Structure formats: structure tokens, C-alpha cells
Amino acid sequence: MRDPQPLPLLAATALLLLGCSGSEDPVKADPAPEAQADQEFTPIAAPSKPMTDLELVEDRTEEVADRLLSFSAVLVKQDFEAAKAWLADDFLGMGFAGLLVSSETTQLQGVVSRDFDVSQAPIVDKTGLIASWEETFGKWGQVSSVIWKVKGAEFQQGGRPSGRIRLYLHATGILPDGTMQSFAAWGWARVKRVGDWVIDRLEFTSYNFKTLSKAPYVEVTNAAGVGHTFARFGSDQNRSFHFNGAAAGDVDGDGDWDLFVPSDERNFLYIAQPDGTYTEEAVQRAVDQPDDGTGAVFFDFDNDGDQDLFVAQVGWALEDDRGGHHCVLYTNDGAGNFTQASELAGLGSPFVAYSPTVLDFDGDGWLDIFLSCYGMVEREHNNSWFQATNGYPNALLRNLGEGKGFEDVATKLGMAGSKWSYASAAADIDLDGDPDLYVANDYGDNEFWINAGDGTFEQQSDARGVTDRGNGMGVSFGDLNQDGRLDLYVSNMSSTAGNRILDRLEDSIDPETFQVLRKLAAGNSIFFQEEDGTLKRLPKTAGGVGASWAWSANLADLNLDGRLDIFCTNGFVTGNLAFDT
Amino acid sequence: MVASTVCATPNEGEFKLQSVGNEGFLDRHNSQIFAEGRSFSGNERDKLFLNRGDGTFADISDLSGCDSPGDGRGVICADLDDDGDLDLFVHEIQRERHHLYRNNLGGKFIKVRLIATSGQHEAIGATVIVHGPEGPVAQPLTRGAGFVSCQAPELVFGLGTADSGTVQVVWPGGMKENFGTIQANSRVLLTEGSGQATNFAARPRPLPDPLPKGLLLRMGDTLPALGMLDAQGELAILDPIALADGGELWINLWGKSCVPCIKEMPLLLEHDKSADLRVVLLCTDPPQHRAQAAPIAAKRAAGLADFYLGAEPRDVAAPPENYIDLLRLPIPTTLRISAEGKLLGVIRGTVPPH
Numbered sequence: 001m002r003d004p005q006p007l008p009l010l011a012a013t014a015l016l017l018l019g020c021s022g023s024e025d026p027v028k029a030d031p032a033p034e035a036q037a038d039q040e041f042t043p044i045a046a047p048s049k050p051m052t053d054l055e056l057v058e059d060r061t062e063e064v065a066d067r068l069l070s071f072s073a074v075l076v077k078q079d080f081e082a083a084k085a086w087l088a089d090d091f092l093g094m095g096f097a098g099l100l101v102s103s104e105t106t107q108l109q110g111v112v113s114r115d116f117d118v119s120q121a122p123i124v125d126k127t128g129l130i131a132s133w134e135e136t137f138g139k140w141g142q143v144s145s146v147i148w149k150v151k152g153a154e155f156q157q158g159g160r161p162s163g164r165i166r167l168y169l170h171a172t173g174i175l176p177d178g179t180m181q182s183f184a185a186w187g188w189a190r191v192k193r194v195g196d197w198v199i200d201r202l203e204f205t206s207y208n209f210k211t212l213s214k215a216p217y218v219e220v221t222n223a224a225g226v227g228h229t230f231a232r233f234g235s236d237q238n239r240s241f242h243f244n245g246a247a248a249g250d251v252d253g254d255g256d257w258d259l260f261v262p263s264d265e266r267n268f269l270y271i272a273q274p275d276g277t278y279t280e281e282a283v284q285r286a287v288d289q290p291d292d293g294t295g296a297v298f299f300d301f302d303n304d305g306d307q308d309l310f311v312a313q314v315g316w317a318l319e320d321d322r323g324g325h326h327c328v329l330y331t332n333d334g335a336g337n338f339t340q341a342s343e344l345a346g347l348g349s350p351f352v353a354y355s356p357t358v359l360d361f362d363g364d365g366w367l368d369i370f371l372s373c374y375g376m377v378e379r380e381h382n383n384s385w386f387q388a389t390n391g392y393p394n395a396l397l398r399n400l401g402e403g404k405g406f407e408d409v410a411t412k413l414g415m416a417g418s419k420w421s422y423a424s425a426a427a428d429i430d431l432d433g434d435p436d437l438y439v440a441n442d443y444g445d446n447e448f449w450i451n452a453g454d455g456t457f458e459q460q461s462d463a464r465g466v467t468d469r470g471n472g473m474g475v476s477f478g479d480l481n482q483d484g485r486l487d488l489y490v491s492n493m494s495s496t497a498g499n500r501i502l503d504r505l506e507d508s509i510d511p512e513t514f515q516v517l518r519k520l521a522a523g524n525s526i527f528f529q530e531e532d533g534t535l536k537r538l539p540k541t542a543g544g545v546g547a548s549w550a551w552s553a554n555l556a557d558l559n560l561d562g563r564l565d566i567f568c569t570n571g572f573v574t575g576n577l578a579f580d581t
Numbered sequence: 582m583v584a585s586t587v588c589a590t591p592n593e594g595e596f597k598l599q600s601v602g603n604e605g606f607l608d609r610h611n612s613q614i615f616a617e618g619r620s621f622s623g624n625e626r627d628k629l630f631l632n633r634g635d636g637t638f639a640d641i642s643d644l645s646g647c648d649s650p651g652d653g654r655g656v657i658c659a660d661l662d663d664d665g666d667l668d669l670f671v672h673e674i675q676r677e678r679h680h681l682y683r684n685n686l687g688g689k690f691i692k693v694r695l696i697a698t699s700g701q702h703e704a705i706g707a708t709v710i711v712h713g714p715e716g717p718v719a720q721p722l723t724r725g726a727g728f729v730s731c732q733a734p735e736l737v738f739g740l741g742t743a744d745s746g747t748v749q750v751v752w753p754g755g756m757k758e759n760f761g762t763i764q765a766n767s768r769v770l771l772t773e774g775s776g777q778a779t780n781f782a783a784r785p786r787p788l789p790d791p792l793p794k795g796l797l798l799r800m801g802d803t804l805p806a807l808g809m810l811d812a813q814g815e816l817a818i819l820d821p822i823a824l825a826d827g828g829e830l831w832i833n834l835w836g837k838s839c840v841p842c843i844k845e846m847p848l849l850l851e852h853d854k855s856a857d858l859r860v861v862l863l864c865t866d867p868p869q870h871r872a873q874a875a876p877i878a879a880k881r882a883a884g885l886a887d888f889y890l891g892a893e894p895r896d897v898a899a900p901p902e903n904y905i906d907l908l909r910l911p912i913p914t915t916l917r918i919s920a921e922g923k924l925l926g927v928i929r930g931t932v933p934p935h
Contacts, residue, residue: 216647217646220790233674244654245730476723477723551727
């Protein structure tokens with residue numbers, strides 16, 4: 001299929017867009033006088049004459065979204081006096097206190113969920129709204145987050161800039177006794193720009209409170225001795241897109257899981273101690289350098305009974321002498337002391353490697369490595385949003401055995417390709433005794449390599465229904481529906497801004513293209529394996545996939561109830577300023 | 582993906598990839614906006630979806646205790662303390678790079694490790710199927726899945742309320758082998774061809790209780806004398822041992838905009854009246870806010886020693902930021918310090934009643 005990239009769409013690829021300003025100044029474009037503010041609360045109506053220039057509407061939407069993020073920051077600090085600056089002097093709206101419960105259910109894991117009857121919400125002024133916020137949320141000993149998310153927006157043409165926004169408000173906090181609470185509301189706000197944007201009307205359409213007496217997890221990072229503070233992302237010290245991962249294995253053979261963490265400037269090796277803490281021993285055990293590795297895997301490279309360590313590197317810059325590293329193999333002496341063995345065969349070439357996956361693809365008893373290789377982002381952009389073909393070739397490092405090294409057989413087997421591969425996972429999907437391999441590709445179609453049993457693979461992503469075009473970021477296998485068959489979870493990305501813009505464009509672009517774009521902004525995918533070996537996508541309404549800009553997902557039984565759950569890391573870059581949508 | 586640079590130029594009706602000079606688009610977009618401290622798809626918290634068992638999933642992320650907003654990448658899910666449930670280690674790209682989450686749920690489990698005899702001994706690629714209370718659940722033994730993540734070579738199966746489960750392995754090579762019924766809370770080593778599970782010993786190593794984010798001390802670490810200012814802006818040393826005076830010292834971290842902090846000050850005063858407990862206030866506001874903060878402490882907690890940031894020079898005592906990341910530490914937080922100056926514990930949020 002040809003890339004559907006004709007122009008007007010492009011604004012739509014705004015799920016990818018940022019920082020693209022229109023040529024027209026949106027402030028100067030609206031010279032008409034300010035409209036008279038209402039004095040009584042009435043349902044918030046759409047603008048009578050809405051702005052139609054998509055770019056200007058989105059610019060204005062981002063202004064409002066940014067402004068609401070700083071509102072969130074003030075509310076997280078529980079600075080209720082300062083919070084009044086985000087409300088118009090003539091504010092009227094539904095308050096947060098005094099509503100009646102309309103339904104209450106106890107859900108999985110003891111989560112108590114209460115919906116409130118918004119039709120009975122008291123209408124309050126500016127002071128009343130803040131007071132109701134304080135009454136409801138001021139009891140939290142710690143506010144974990146407050147998010148005002150702009151899900152849609154329309155703005156009035158002419159007059160002082162004003163508009164109606166579709167809102168999602170979400171807040172989480174912890175009561176002094178440790179009880180976890182979250183609040184979520186959908187609604188509308190009328191906003192106007194008086195210097196800064198302020199809210200002058202607020203109306204909820206739903207209002208839900210969830211409570212859980214004890215969180216499933218508690219963070220023990222610093223107490224366990226694995227805390228590491230570094231420069232924020234984007235600063236000179238920390239600006240590499242060579243995202244670093246983590247690997248678990250028993251380095252010293254004591255039966256505990258140690259943790260290797262590739263990182264900027266140096267790597268970390270946390271050795272588990274009997275008292276529940278860790279000691280960091282990367283230097284002593286000689287795995288602290290080179291830095292900037294991406295994925296790492298523990299496995300027994302030379303079949304001597306201990307855990308060796310392979311660290312992937314983005315090394316394309318080696319080719320033109322601009323730095324970078326080769327992938328590194330560290331061999332273990334059995335006691336957890338490592339030696340770099342990078343002079344071995346097959347490790348002298350640079351790769352743009354992110355996620356290594358260990359598998360014995362040819363069944364010879366020696367473990368091989370598939371390397372997902374991305375594009376050289378610092379040098380060349382992807383040449384398509386949907387079917388990029390200028391990625392670095394993937395590698396399949398066949399283990400030569402006896403500790404000799406590797407041979408890259410990806411090209412020979414037709415698996416090298418030129419996609420932007422971020423991740424892979426191997427599992428015996430058809431239970432025929434050999435590992436199959438799924439490759440998640442950014443800017444394109446994913447691949448599902450079914451092992452023929454003779455050391456070759458056949459690409460069957462279409463045949464098995466798992467091509468999952470989009471921005472593949474990660475992949476995991478596990479049985480998510482308790483039928484004894486392995487299912488598939490693919491991490492993708494979605495975007496509030498992207499979906500918001502697509503909503504506006506639905507009527508103006510062809511349906512096929514619209515569906516492609518919608519898929520790009522749709523989030524993760526769950527595929528259940530059928531009896532015939534094909535896989536079927538679970539509808540989005542089943543949940544488990546709404547993770548925004550998603551990365552690594554793990555399928556595991558986190559609450560030990562006999563069913564595998566999903567944990568997924570999420571988010572691209574969170575700055576230290578409140579500018580984001 | 583990394584952030585894109587597609588821009589629409591609607592007036593000209595064309596679409597182009599932006600590239601500026603020889604630096605390429607990354608310097609024009611990603612690096613530039615991130616250097617400025619802007620977000621792009623930021624403030625997105627990690628997700629925890631629980632399996633309801635009917636083909637649907639419940640999002641309990643915001644109540645999970647593991648929904649960090651710090652742009653996670655790699656994740657390890659393993660029973661790090663050997664109590665049967667699965668803990669999490671997450672590598673993020675922001676200031677606090679490493680995160681370890683202890684699972685508090687517990688429950689019944691079967692824990693499986695594998696030894697293959699016909700091929701590579703680690704049995705990577707094997708599939709283990711446990712028939713438990715919700716039906717047969719399959720898990721593959723992997724090394725390298727998700728995104729830049731490698732799991733430990735051990736599989737954990739929950740049993741809900743069941744007392745046992747039956748275990749089957751499909752080994753690399755294709756042999757299917759049954760290992761029969763395994764009792765709950767067993768740790769078993771399954772060796773290919775043996776047909777019998779062998780128990781291996783538990784190695785419990787309870788993960789410690791949490792310290793708050795931003796506290797750069799471990800339990801038992803010594804907090805040295807800190808260089809601070811007093812309410813008048815004069816150099817004042819916060820010397821834990823001297824202030825504890827043979828008893829326990831509470832260092833209450835607060836800020837002038839923190840309502841719960843200010844509310845609890847009278848209670849702190851009450852605690853300070855105990856024979857073996859001294860309480861001091863450490864204001865986390867920037868130095869320029871001392872003039873606004875100090876009167877609040879004087880009014881709400883008259884009599885408590887109060888300390889402020891901004892001491893220079895620091896050669897007479899340690900800078901507080903070496904021990905407390907004041908930008909990251911949630912307030913109110915109260916550090917419990919022993920008479921010897923060691924960290925005894927942390928009270929997160931407001932202190933309990935006297």
C-alpha cells in the first residue's frame with residue numbers, strides 16, 4: 001500500500017506534530033470586542049461562530065492546555081490561594097463537594113468506585129470552587145498528580161479569545177493512613193483569555209472517585225540502595241535518544257536476582273544482598289564501561305554454567321568516526337567477575353541496536369541473539385511515517401559455539417530488512433519446539449517470523465493477523481486469556497493531541513487514510529491466539545491498551561490471582577516546564 | 582518513536598520534513614525543545630492493567646503505587662525478595678533514573694525454574710503451562726522482550742485461592758512433559774526428562790520499607806550537621822546529635838505554600854514536649870522566601886527551632902542538598918533521627934497525633 005501522505009493530512013499527523021506554528025498571529029486575528037460575560041450559570045454552549053483554521057485552533061488549544069498544566073502544578077502543591085488565578089472573577093461552575101453518590105461498586109483488588117450525581121452539583125463562584133477543591137482534596141497528605149487534559153476545543157471567532165473545551169480532569173493522592181484515592185471527571189469548561197487564559201464556566205458530565213485501602217506497590221528505591229539521580233532529560237549531560245534498559249540475572253550464582261542497568265556515563269550492577277538491599281558493583285566487576293548501552297541480556301554464551309552479559313549499543317557513528325560503541329559481550333568467571341570479550345567474531349561491526357533477544361533459533365544448543373536495529377536518528381530521518389525503509393538492518397547473531405563468537409546471518413536468512421526496529425521477543429507460539437520471533441517496528445509494519453524448524457524463518461505477520469501497522473515500540477508474549485496458548489502484546493504510541501486533531505479531520509479526509517492515522521494514535525494492541533494459530537485483536541473497549549506513548553510491557557500475574565496482568569512503561573519526555581498537551 | 586518533525590504549512594499546501602543546517606532535525610526539534618525543558622507526550626504515568634478474567638482489563642494505574650510519571654523505558658518484573666509476588670524495577674530517562682517497587686500483595690504461587698538436558702541448558706524459549714484456578718496459563722521463558730528489557734530466568738504463576746496447580750512444560754525441541762500437581766507456594770526446579778519437580782530452597786530477603794523520593798539517605802545512614810540559616814538569616818548549624826540531646830530528633834520538612842505542613846505545626850509543638858523527643862523545622866522554600874516563611878513558623882510553632890536554606894559558606898557544615906533533594910522530596914515529611922544522628926525512619930505526610 002502506498003503511503004497515504006497527501007497534504008491536508010499532515011496536520012493530522014499532528015499526533016506527531018509539535019512546535020509547528022501557523023503564519024498568522026492568532027491574537028491579532030480576532031480584533032472584535034469582548035463579549036459580555038454571562039452572570040447566571042447555564043450549560044456551556046459551543047461557540048456560535050467557531051474558528052475554522054485548524055492550525056490556529058490547535059495553537060490556541062495548546063495555549064489553553066499549557067495554562068491548565070500550570071494550574072495542575074499549583075493544585076499539586078495544594079496552594080489554594082494561588083489557584084484562584086486560573087479562574088475568572090465572574091467564575092460560575094460545578095463544585096467538587098456536596099454531591100450525592102449515584103452508584104458504588106467494589107471492583108477488582110478491592111477498588112471501591114463511586115459515581116456521583118453531577119446533576120445535583122452545587123453551583124459555586126470562584127471562592128466556592130477552590131473551597132470545594134480544598135474540602136475534597138485537601139485531606140490528602142500527598143497529592144500525587146493533578147491533570148487537566150484538553151480532549152477537544154472550539155474557539156469563538158472574533159472578540160476576546162474564548163472557547164469551549166472538552167475536559168478530562170484527573171487527580172490522585174494518598175490519605176495520611178496510606179489509602180490511595182483517585183478522582184476522574186469529564187466535563188466542559190468555557191475559557192477566555194484575560195492576559196492569561198482563565199476558566200469562567202465549569203460543568204461536569206461525570207464525576208468518579210476511586211479508593212483503595214492499600215496500594216499494590218510501594219517504591220523502595222532509595223531504601224534498597226538502587227537510587228540514581230542524574231541530569232534531567234534534555235540537558236547537555238542527558239540528551240541521548242539511546243534509551244537504556246535493564247536486565248535481571250543471577251550474576252554471582254547465589255540464587256538472588258541481580259540487576260544490570262546500562263546508563264549514561266557509566267553502567268550499574270546492583271548485587272542483591274541478603275538483607276534486601278543492593279550494593280552497586282559495576283566497577284569492581286568490570287561492567288561499568290562502555291556507557292550508553294540500550295538493551296542488555298544475561299545468558300550463558302559459552303555454556304559454562306554462568307551468566308554472561310551482552311549489551312546492545314547504538315554504534316552507527318563508528319562508521320564515520322563520530323564516536324559510539326560496538327555491542328559488548330562480557331563473559332562471567334562464575335563468581336560474577338566479568339571480562340570484555342568483544343574481540344570475538346561477529347562483534348566488530350557497529351549496529352544501531354536497541355533490544356537484544358536471546359534464542360536458539362537453529363536448535364544447536366548454543367544461544368543466539370537477534371538485534372533489533374533502529375534508524376540513525378541523529379543523521380537521517382525516517383523516510384516514511386508508515387512504511388519507512390531507511391532503518392539500519394537487523395542482525396541475527398548466530399552463536400558459533402565453544403565461546404568463539406557470532407556470525408550475523410540475518411541477511412542470509414532474509415531477516416535483516418531496513419525497517420526501524422525497536423524491539424523483539426521470541427517464544428514458541430505454535431508449540432512446535434522452536435522459537436518464533438516477533439519484531440516491533442517504528443514507522444511501519446511489524447514482522448512475525450515463524451521458525452520452520454530448520455534454522456530458517458517465514459514472515460507471517462499478515463497471515464496471522466498481527467502486522468499492527470503503527471509505531472511499534474515493544475512486544476511481549478504471554479497468555480492473557482487463560483486458554484494455555486501464548487498471546488501477544490504490542491506497545492505502540494497514542495497521543496491526546498493526535499486524537500484531538502483527528503476528531504476534527506474525520507470529515508475532510510478519505511476513510512482509508514483516516515483509519516491509518518487513527519491506528520497510529522490508537523495505543524497498544526492485544527492479540528489473543530486462536531486455536532488455528534492465528535491471532536485476533538482484542539477490541540480497544542476491552543481495556544489494557546490505553547497507555548499513551550508506551551514502551552516496555554511485561555505480562556505477569558502481579559496479584560497472583562491466576563491471570564496474567566500487564567505493566568507498561570509510558571511517556572516520551574516530561575520536561576520541567578509546564579508545556580505539554 | 583522519537584519525536585517527529587512533520588509540520589503542515591497549510592497556506593502553501595505542502596508537506597515537508599524540516600531540517601535546519603547540517604545539524605538535522607533532531608537539533609531543530611527534539612533536542613531544542615527538551616533542552617528548554619519542554620515536554621512532549623510527557624506526564625504520562627506508567628500503566629498497570631489487571632486481568633479481570635473475562636477478556637477485559639481494569640486500569641488501576643493511579644492507585645497502584647507504581648505509576649511513575651518519569652518516562653519509563655525498560656522494566657524488570659521479578660520476585661526480587663522471594664516472597665512469591667512480583668516486584669518491579671523500572672529504568673526511566675529523567676532525574677531519578679532507577680525505580681524499585683515492592684509488591685505488597687502476596688498470595689499463593691508456584692515458582693518455576695528450568696533445566697533443559699537436550700539442548701541449551703537454560704531452556705530459553707520453553708513454554709510453561711500451569712493449570713490453575715482460572716484455567717491453563719502459559720508463559721514463555723524469555724531473555725530480552727518488551728523494550729530493552731531482560732527478565733530473570735524464573736516464572737511465577739499465581740494460584741488465587743487454589744492450593745495447587747498442575748504443571749506442564751513444552752521444552753525447546755518440542756517435548757511436552759507433565760510434572761504433575763504442585764502445591765501452592767512451592768519453588769520447583771523442573772529438569773527436562775525427569776518428569777519430577779524438585780523443590781529448591783526459599784531465599785527470602787525482604788525488601789526494605791520505603792523512603793520518600795528525594796531523600797538521599799538509607800535507613801541507618803548518619804545525617805551530618807547541616808549548614809542552614811536561622812529565621813534572621815544568620816548561619817545556623819542543624820546538628821542532629823546536639824539537637825537530639827540524647828533522645829530522638831524529628832526534622833520536619835515543610836514549605837510556606839504547603840497547607841498540611843502549616844496545619845500540623847501545633848501538633849509538632851505538642852510532640853516536642855515529650856521528654857525524649859525534640860522537633861525542629863527545616864523549611865524547603867528557596868532562600869528568597871525565608872522572609873515570608875519564618876513568620877509562619879513563628880506564629881504556628883513558636884518555640885521550635887527553625888532552619889532555612891541559603892547558608893554560605895558551607896565549609897563549616899554539610900550542604901543539605903547532599904542528603905535531601907528538596908525539589909523532589911514531597912512535603913510534609915518528617916525524618917526520625919536517633920541520638921547518634923542516624924536515620925531511624927521517615928514519617929510521610931503529616932505526623933500522627935501526639
